[in-house]
Amino acid sequence: MRKIQLDAQSGKIAAFPQPKPRNDCPARTADPSASRSIAELYAQHFAELQRRTEQALARGGFDHLVVPSGTLHYQVFDDRDYPYAANPQFKAWVPLTRNPGSWLVATPGQTPKLIYLQPFDYWHVVPQAPSGWWVEHFDVIVIRTAEEALAHLPKDPARCAILGEPLSKLGEFAPNNPQPVIDYLEYHRAFKTPYEVAMMREATRKGVRAHRAAEAAFRAGRSEFDIHLAYCTAARQDSNELPYNNIVALNQNGAVLHYMELDREPPAQSRSFLIDAGASHHGYACDITRSYASDAGSEFQALIDAVDAAQLVMCDQVRAGTDYKRIHLDAHLALAGILKDFGVLRISAEAAVETGVSGVFFPHGIGHGIGLQVHEVAGFAASDRGGRIDKPAGHPYLRLTRVLEPGMAVTIEPGLYFVDLLLDGLRKGEHADSVDWNRIDQFRPFGGIRIEDDVVCTDAAPLNLTRDEFAASA
Template sequence: MSTPALADLYPAHLDVLQARAAEALRRSGHDHLVIPSGTVHYQVFDDRDYPFAVNPQFKAWLPLTQAPGSWLVITPGVRPKLVFLQPHDYWHVVPTLPQGYWVEHFDIIVIRTADEAARHLPADPARCAILGEPQSALGAYVPNNPAPVLHYLDYHRAFKTPYEIALMRAANRIGVRAHRAAERAFRAGASEFGIHLAYCQAAGQDANDLPYSNIIALNEHAAVLHYTQRDRLPPRPLRSFLIDAGADCSGYAADITRTYSAQDDDFAALIQAVDQVQQALCDLVRPGVDYPWLHLEAHRRLAAVLRDFDVIRLDPEEALQRGVSRVFFPHGIGHGIGLQVHDVGGFAASDAGGTLAKPEGHPYLRLTRTLAPGMVVTIEPGLYFIDMLLEDLKARGLEDTVNWARVAQFRPYGGIRIEDDVVCTEDTPINLTREAFADLH
């Protein structure tokens, strides 16, 4: 996304955030929204720091992701203030002075020590809603995270502005470019670690820059949902490759998963069948669709694939009701995405609080809201051959529902997952990920 285009979109984004902040403060009875960027954390009994992770509430306002010790002050009707820490330091790289399309919208004060920030914050901390982690406390300015403020902001963060969608589109383009590089490395016989390095190189992002730790899984490792070991040597024979890897653009995430077979075999056909289901589910990201229903519909469609490939011996509805489909598809159909890979507010009943329950028997679903225009969600159906879950199925007396010879054939491939980032609109959904893959050709 070009800087002029972002410059055109940013003022309206800022107006939306200002309106949300004003209403959140009205509900909580505070006068100011004060947001620390966060501080550096150190390992216990050591002087080594963890990678800095900016406060999501902070980066919602401006594209600063590496500015520890800085603060935002939002007061309704007043120009927002950024207190920016740029220390004198020759041990580490110092953050560069703010620049770009957004700086003209803020009063920016540069400080040299973290303690200096206090003199530029509102006079009475009791009148402030301070959003952050306890470690960000600065004297009397201790994060209090008022529930009415968080309920309101987290609920409405599900609805992305055009500016945010532009950044997520750019993140998908970065991620897709890296996914193509990773596939080439797989086809060339690289190890999991080698594929990971190829991905980071193509994305132009180090492991600490990415929105989550890359899942690079060859063969049976694809049956571990969050596999991050990355063997240094490739397996022999090389059968399959599952990659779940994202990218960042100005603090916004892409979350993309693809699966490949090394040969044109039955597993490749199974991947194609899952891909067709995934695309059909993406097309159901429409206003008024209940996301838990979409999750259960994914189970029905994936169970039909399992039946068609002679893996299970049940009709799809029975497989869902008896819990057989959960053995092969044990996670949720997706989640909200944006400033965080698993964005907040996924279970919010309203902007005043409350929780929307998950479907019974489906504890890992991360979003239970009804879809509406502006929401961006992932759609990530999968089929896996996980020994622990297969043994549990036997223990439940459901052994005769499965063709074990077929399971034995697919087990060495681990599993399949296909994932795209999809925008709900008033009409046809926008698939940011498929759009990026199409543009790359």
């Protein structure tokens, strides 16, 4: 049973909107979280974390899992702190993302302990006492200074798997991050519980709402900076709350894969718009990219539409038993086919893939795992005992090489770009005649295209969280 020690305030149970079933996306499995309350979903999630913890500790030969929430980092020669980021191992248990100095202790057969820092502080807003649908699963101990946590941690640090960053050291409790424990927990974190799917869906709702606002700002001729502000306003999150820095690129800036400059003034003519931006909900992320042309009847919009149609086919490949590397390699062939259809390639799609020419236009991976982190961990893990599944030769930027299984959540983000640096290398190389340079010059001013959805593998058809929410907000 939950207990609050010291002088913490009680707080009320937080209300939470229950996810609603979506029936507007064809050929997919119903959301497993749709008909259950958040309390029920969390209880199942909590039980699964306890099961995984028991197995992980047995692998490492430890008695306790100890997880610090993380600490504030300060800039050198200054008293300004960097934006705080919660330890993913901590927020997997509790939806607390702004609570440095707290600790979680999980011991098999015992109620997990949350050591919650609620400091005496008149310089900053003090966190409220923990409350909500998850609190009853923990013994909550409120402390007033970070050092007080020591009295509530296990007696023998040597019997603890302590997962965190070095700066979280407290007395003799220094993170040791034992590899067998990490390997087990991170491997299984790829499999999302229904609670986690519900959290990701809520993040997606915020992200889609913000993407709609960003598109409207682009159509109104706003600058990259103003589009970014419109996005944050609609998401109701500032830059520190978003899961990653927004990519808001107009015209040729869309050819910079991680463009983050945010020009303050609009260009003389807005021809195209690429936005890669997400949102957060209780520690979980969404990751969404969309591309637009200012002229709906333009050839560049037709190219966007072709990539979008191909991306939907790739999303449908997110099925149990599919090798994610296969989706990536198939994407190269599909995108090369589009370039051939639009007159950019003079050689066949197969030849473009074989010679590496396709990589000039699609120079990144097809996607990655997603969840508590935008680039979720253990993308190359061979098993929960370690080992690595290598990337395909010639594809250094792929972030996931595992075979998909039910519960895994991934992004699918094919792209076509006209990057001067890569094109200059192609022009100087042996395959310069593989492309029509006049056609390339016609597309250069538009920068590039990327379409990205978050997709959950199920026992049947995939669950496309992104498309569902765009359809629901139409």
